[in-house]
Amino acid sequence: MATRLIGGIALAATSAMLLAGCAGGGDSGDPDAIAGDITVLTQRTDIVDTVFQDYKAEFEKQYPDVNVTFEAITDYEGEVATRMNTDDYGDVLLIPNTITKDQLATYFEPLGTVDELKEQYRFVDEQSYDGQAYGVAITGNASGIVVNKKVFEAAGVTEAPTTPAEFLDALQAIKDDTDAIPLYTNYKDGWPLSQWEGNQGTPTANPDAPIHYTEIDDPWSKGEDHYLIDSLLFDAVHEGLTEEDPLTTNWEESKGLLGSGKVGAMVLGSWAVVQMQQAAEDAGGSADDIGYWPFPNQVDGAFHSTISGDYKNAVNIHSEHKAAARAWIDWFANESGYAEDQGGIAPTLDGPTPATLADFDTLGVEYVELTPAPAGKESLLTDIFNTAEIDLWGNLYRQKLVDIARGAADGDKDSYFAELNSKWADARAEVEG
Structure with missing residues (x-):
């Protein structure tokens, strides 16, 4: 179910308390025994x-x-994936996105059961398999839209839009009344388009959304999350409310564009807010110019935002100092302050709500934490979208969507959604036999 994050509670647990259950060592929680x-x-x-x-x-x-x-x-995903063909991939590492759940036990030391870690940490299910947890999030992210409030205010928009139509109207007002690009896709770098996928479960306030996708043949039908999410992107591009030439976008440059008020909005996880605030200050503006709004859709009169963990710290199963590695993981989550410094959601259950989500507090946004897949079906969703060749967490299918919307590829929204549904249905039938 959707829940509100509870903020302002000081961290009480220490990593030493957690080390008593440390796997792979037999050491006590005494810091002097960790070496x-x-x-x-x-x-x-x-x-x-x-x-x-x-x-x-x-x-x-x-x-x-x-x-x-x-x-x-620098190329974390690529280099670490290669190194994991050997035993030499550090003692503590961030679990690469290419690792499937059934591979976790091959590469990483279990940190305890899911039930044990869930007493202390959020997002434990995300890197778990067969009841064992293998990673602790470095921070958590909410889904939504980074906005330059001054740009929206200049266009007469002072409140977060509550529907896709209202959001498109707001973007149109920016185009009509300012010199700013209303919405920036970061098409060329590609990976920012995957950030739209972070909103799964948000438009419909459905924590079971990923499970639901595995049970239907048409995720791009009206009323479904993917229809709502991808329609907003398609319509914004089709109506000329994004950058004129998406082939020339640049991620690093885009931060300065939004921070300086040359761009109105970007769909990114809440991790991006701190970077945009810094960009605003670097441009001579104020961090207060940057806000974070929820996806423009409400259920029962409330906004929602799906929250999830960022990269997860894990212990290399080949490490010679597993107790020390585990000590680092727990200390990092409980005491480093990394999540708060980065404007993220604390990985600990009793961690504070970040200041970067102040707009969410004001708007009464309810948080959705996705339900883990049932036992035995942990990789089903991945198997379906890989078989369908629809990279939900990649950039190719949404780049094609943008190309169709801007007239650079054949088709229209209806035909493309029909194509996606057909591929999805065929893949489901193949995967499930």
């Missing part, structure tokens, strides 16, 4: 030499017999 050199892989090349060095210093104060070395990787 060894560990390598921690990270995708944060931008802060590994600054913020992460502060983390290292604080962690090593608590665990003086552990020495932490970081390895920051």
Whole structure:
């Protein structure tokens, strides 16, 4: 069911308390019993030499017999996936998106049962298999839309739209009354288009949405999440409310465009708010110019937002210092402050609500945490969309949607949705026999 996040509660648990159940070591929760050199892989090349060095210093104060070395990787997904063909992929690493649930036990040390970890952490089901949990989220994200409020205000829009039609009207007002690009797709970089998928379960307030997709042949039919999500993208492009030439978009540049008020909105996870606020300040504006609005649809008079975990820290099953690696994972989640600093949802159940979601508090947004797949069907959704060759979490099918909407490819919205439904139905039949 949809729930509201509870904020303002101080973290009470410590990593030492959690280490009593640490797998693969037999060590006690006594910091003096935790020792060894560990390598921690990270995708944060931008802060590994600054913020992460502060983390290292604080962690090593608590665990003086552990020495932490970081390895920051630019092409994290590609390089780590290759390295996992060997035993050498660090002691602590972020579970790559290419790892399927049935592969978790091959590469990672179990951290405990799902039920045990759910007493402390959010998002535990997301990297679990057969009742065992293998990762702890570094932070959590909400789904929604990053907006430059000054741009919308200049167009006469002062409240978050409650329907897709209202949102399109707001974008049209920006086009008519300002010089800003109403909505930026980041088509060329591709991966930002996958952020639209983060809204699954949001328009219909349905925590069972991914399970529902596996049970129907037509996810792109009226009233379904994918119809609502992809219709909004299609209609915005078709009506000329996005960048003029999507082939020239640039992710790094787009942050400055939104921050400076040259772009009105981008559909991104809440992780992006902090970056856009910094971009606003770099452009001579204010972080207060940047807001975060929910997807423009309401159920029973309320906005909703699907929340999910970001990358999950995990222990390499081949690590020689698993207790020290586990100590880092728990300390990072409970004491580093990373999630709060990045404007994310705390991975701990009693963590604070981030200031970046202040607009959600004002709007009374209700949060949807997706129901895990039933036992034995953990990979069913993935199997269906891979067989259908519809990359829900990729960029190709939505790039084609944009191309059709802007007249660069044949078809229209109805024909493309019919094509997607047909592929989905065929894939379901093939996967389920």
